[in-house]
Amino acid sequence: AILYPLYANWVWGGGWLAQLGTNFGLGHGHVDFAGSSVVHMTGGVAALAGAMVLGPRIGKFNKDGSPNPIPGHHIPMAVVGCFILAFGWFGFNAGSAVSAGGRAGMAMTVTQIATATAALAWMFAEWIAKGKPSVLGICSGAVAGLVAITPASGFVGPAGALAIGLAAGVICFWTAVYMKNMFGYDDSLDAFGVHAIGGII
Secondary structure: OOHHHHHHHHHHOOOHHHHOHHHHOOOOOOOOOOOHHHHHHHHHHHHHHHHHHHOOOOOOEOOOOOEOOOOOOOHHHHHHHHHHHHHHHHHHHHHOOOOOOHHHHHHHHHHHHHHHHHHHHHHHHHHHHHOOOOHHHHHHHHHHHHHHHHHHOOOOOHHHHHHHHHHHHHHHHHHHHHHHHHHOOOOOOOHHHHHHHHHHO
């Protein structure tokens, strides 16, 4: 309620981030087509702050500080949620074009490419790191790809979407799986690892 209006104004309201590039002769400042840096990065950082203030769930860390994995208890519902998110996201990204033209079509195309690439990248990263992939990991990778392509969906083509999806899948996997244990915070839905880091990517 406090942070989002400020950051939205900085980017979309003609604030200092929107004007930053013009000060350096770039012609434009920070651009965010459909809101990932404004919405997801801000929300993910707020989630990290909340997780740090609340502390870990009981049983998340052992007495020696080592992490104790608490797996999701209903994978089919997680998959359904992932499909609902992905389906709605196409309207979200394409709708940001505010017209049914080529830009909206390309936004849908790059959204699909980045999502699929990130899901596969997360799957292979998990396969290499843990010896087997997981359905929940593939869903998390897909969401990471959705988040990462959102600010660029009106500006990049298929090759850019591939690069963004690959980076999102691998980097968000590492952040969500390893970084949170290194720093000892308990982010049960990986809001920081997927949304904040995906928004930064």
